[in-house]
Amino acid sequence: MSPISTNNDAIYGQQTQAPTKFTFDELLQKISKLFESNEVNVDQLKQLMHSYESNPADWIKYVNLSKERYTRVLIDGGNGKYNLMLLCWPANTGSSIHDHPDSHCILKVLAGSVSEVRYCWPKDSYRDDHCDGGIGGNNNNDGEGMIITGENRLQTQNVAYINDSIGLHRVMNPDPTMPAFSLHLYSPPFDHCRIFDEKTGKYKKINVGFDPKEIEAVKYRVKHRIKNCDINVHKNHPHHHHDQNSMAKDVLVFEMQEQQHRRQQDNGKTRL
CATH class of the missing domain: 2.60.120.10 (Jelly Rolls)
Known part of the structure; x- marks a missing residue:
């Protein structure tokens, strides 16, 4: 060890x-x-x-x-x-x-x-x-x-x-x-x-x-709510917008997108 x-x-x-x-x-x-x-x-x-x-x-x-x-x-x-x-x-x-x-x-x-x-x-x-x-x-x-x-x-x-x-x-x-x-x-x-x-x-x-x-076989749109600000985070495309009426603890919301991507072979490795 x-x-x-x-x-x-x-x-x-x-x-x-x-x-x-x-x-x-x-x-x-x-x-x-x-x-x-x-x-x-x-x-x-x-x-x-x-x-x-x-x-x-x-x-x-x-x-x-x-x-x-x-x-x-x-x-x-x-x-x-x-x-x-x-x-x-x-x-x-x-x-x-x-x-x-x-x-x-x-x-x-x-x-x-x-x-x-x-x-x-x-x-x-x-x-x-x-x-x-x-x-x-x-x-x-x-x-x-x-x-x-x-x-x-x-x-x-x-x-x-x-x-x-x-x-x-x-x-x-x-x-x-x-x-x-x-x-x-x-x-x-x-x-x-x-x-x-x-x-x-x-x-x-x-x-x-x-x-x-x-x-990736499917992408998710991740919405991160934090305090007074809504932060919409997409892989490689983060952007922010403010909503003064939003008062919340940190919450993750995952929304499946319709567009799917072909999953490539995983290097021949066995999954656990």
Whole structure:
């Protein structure tokens, strides 16, 4: 595992202080600065992810929303120390149950909400002694199903953390109509993992990659209401107009456009 020190807290919990007013680009710079050291404290990373107050106008340019499955958009390769990516979750989509090979995973919900379900390691699927959920080394789980250890409903601004010593998980957007967006930091980066069958606990190894920007199957018009101002944000075409009669908290409204785009092949990588 990477030279990151951690106290293994599975969920960082509620914010201990109000979000800080800095931009998404400044967040990227602050993360990069932390990784200039050869030893990074994961609690500092969690706090930094918490401290950023999500503003869709900051990160809408990275959105790459497919019509039927979630997509992974690489934002920063982290000079080989980490990967930072935006995951875009259409309504009613989710990942497979998967591990994070010797990697730390921190995720922050930027918009919408996601459900994270955690599982024990199935019997005979994990050889390393630092995992309490089943020690072994082959893919014979005797047909036993996966055991759920907990479920967390993560709202906008919430941060979660997991690594292989904690267990396995899957992430889903259960909303029937609205997409969700989450920021994920993996250190060290990985290009393969194992996905697990929930009914049998059997796994297979897959390669994982990133979706090219051309993969969009459907575009959404994103309307961001903030205080006294309506901000209409469209990917690559942000514009603002003021409405003195608008008094509202931050709200995201996603309106599907009629124009659709052919979804290109995702570099031959298997989906989680």
